[in-house]
Structure formats: C-alpha cells, structure tokens
Amino acid sequence: MDPKDLNVTRGKLIHQGKANNVYETDHDEYLELEASDRISAGNGAKTDVISGKGVANNTISKAIFTKLDELGVKNHYVCPGSNECSKIVLKTEPILLEVIGRYFATGSYLKRYPETPDMMPFVPMFIEFTEKDDARNDPPILAEDVVQQGILDGFELDKIQKATRQIGEALKDFFAQCGGKLIDFKVEFGRLPDGTIILIDEISPDTCRILDANTGDVLDKDRFRKDMGNIAEAYTEMMNRVNNMDQ
Numbered sequence: 001m002d003p004k005d006l007n008v009t010r011g012k013l014i015h016q017g018k019a020n021n022v023y024e025t026d027h028d029e030y031l032e033l034e035a036s037d038r039i040s041a042g043n044g045a046k047t048d049v050i051s052g053k054g055v056a057n058n059t060i061s062k063a064i065f066t067k068l069d070e071l072g073v074k075n076h077y078v079c080p081g082s083n084e085c086s087k088i089v090l091k092t093e094p095i096l097l098e099v100i101g102r103y104f105a106t107g108s109y110l111k112r113y114p115e116t117p118d119m120m121p122f123v124p125m126f127i128e129f130t131e132k133d134d135a136r137n138d139p140p141i142l143a144e145d146v147v148q149q150g151i152l153d154g155f156e157l158d159k160i161q162k163a164t165r166q167i168g169e170a171l172k173d174f175f176a177q178c179g180g181k182l183i184d185f186k187v188e189f190g191r192l193p194d195g196t197i198i199l200i201d202e203i204s205p206d207t208c209r210i211l212d213a214n215t216g217d218v219l220d221k222d223r224f225r226k227d228m229g230n231i232a233e234a235y236t237e238m239m240n241r242v243n244n245m246d247q
C-alpha cells in the first residue's frame with residue numbers, strides 16, 4: 001500500500017527506544033516506527049551511532065514483514081513511512097516478552113551453558129522466552145511461567161510458539177536467498193484492540209544473527225557486540241542483498 005493512499009501524517013515523538021523512534025500519527029490505529037542509526041549492546045552498556053544502519057534495518061524489516069504477510073503471518077507493517085528509515089505500523093499493546101528462536105547454540109545460550117559446543121545445531125529450532133524488562137536485564141522466563149505470570153494464556157502461548165516456528169522457517173529461507181545462514185533471532189508480539197496477537201517491532205541484523213553462507217562472515221550486530229569492525233559495511237551488505245533479491 002502507498003502511504004499517500006492512507007493519507008497518514010506523522011505526529012509527535014512518543015517514545016525513543018535504544019534503536020528506534022516511535023511517532024504518533026493523525027490516525028488512531030497507526031504509528032510511525034523509525035529505525036535510527038543508534039546501536040547498543042549489553043542493555044545499553046555500550047552505545048554508538050552507525051551511519052546507514054537505520055535505512056538498512058528499515059529496508060530489511062519491510063521486506064521481511066511483507067514476505068511474512070504473504071505467508072499468512074499477521075504483522076504490524078502497513079506501508080513505508082515518511083522517510084527511508086521509517087514505516088507505518090498498526091498500533092498494538094506490546095506483550096512484554098522477547099521470543100528467541102535458536103537454530104544454533106551461541107550468544108547468551110553459551111554463557112548460560114558453557115559446556116555446550118559452539119554452534120551446536122538445535123533440531124527442531126529451540127524456542128526460549130525472556131521478559132522485556134530493561135531494569136531486570138530481560139531475564140529468561142519459562143514457558144510455564146509466561147502463563148503463570150499472566151503474560152499470555154495457554155492458548156496464546158501455543159499460538160506464539162507455532163507462529164515463531166513459522167517465522168523461523170520463513171527467515172531461514174529469506175536469508176538463504178540472500179546468501180546468508182540464520183543462526184538465531186528475536187521476535188516480539190502485540191495485541192490489537194480486538195485482542196488479536198500479531199508480530200511487531202523489527203526484524204533486522206539487530207535482532208537476528210546471520211552469517212555469510214559461504215565465508216562465515218558475520219553480517220549482524222555481533223560485529224558491534226564483539227568489536228569486529230566494518231559494522232556499517234555489514235548492514236549495508238545485507239540491505240544490498242535484500243534489494244537485489246527483490247529484482
């Protein structure tokens with residue numbers, strides 16, 4: 001859809017997150033989500049600005065949300081926003097949960113279970129949850145406690161687990177088509193006013209680990225987390241691959 005057809009106008013900034021800015025719009029049901037060049041790791045312990053990251057993440061996110069919609073995964077993406085870093089999205093009540101899908105063991109999984117061989121494959125994909133709570137460093141939470149704590153009911157938990165598996169398979173195919181190998185990813189969900197749960201936030205090299213399928217080069221935020229350099233180049237490379245995929 002063309003934003004001009006919707007006639008949406010950006011309003012005031014209502015939230016500045018670690019990487020994204022959220023604006024209200026003149027339509028009650030829509031927000032404008034802008035990917036910034038800000039980058040952070042370790043719950044904000046380390047921050048920087050990477051020129052070109054916002055446009056790369058927004059381009060990649062829009063392409064992925066469009067693909068997921070075609071596959072029947074309901075998500076908040078409506079149309080491009082007022083600039084190349086932004087998109088119009090449906091307004092939801094965010095569910096304070098991060099859902100992580102792992103195809104290979106790395107990152108925080110290895111920190112918690114250091115005896116696990118690096119990059120040990122998970123078959124089927126392994127799902128875990130963390131609470132979305134910066135003050136408590138997004139602590140892991142058991143699926144059972146997600147229900148016990150009233151974050152989701154059992155039916156919703158089941159739906160989110162199934163959606164995350166479908167999203168994982170779609171992301172694996174998507175990144176394979178641009179010469180990448182998906183290692184793990186994080187997704188978030190929100191509730192529409194009628195209670196329907198949909199996929200929200202962004203899906204980008206900030207929220208996924210992706211290696212070059214041939215060389216093993218790191219094409220995601222681990223370049224920043226691990227001080228590997230060439231951060232802007234990796235995001236731009238992913239964006240170019242996604243743009244070429246569209247042709």
Ligand code: 5GP
Pocket residue numbers: 098100106107108109138184185186206207208209221
């Ligand atoms: P880990 O738990 O190993 O640090 O991360 C697993 C996957 O989820 C990685 O792809 C990572 O980028 C993503 N992830 C986990 N937590 C967050 C978060 O708070 N913010 C972002 N952007 N990604 C996260």
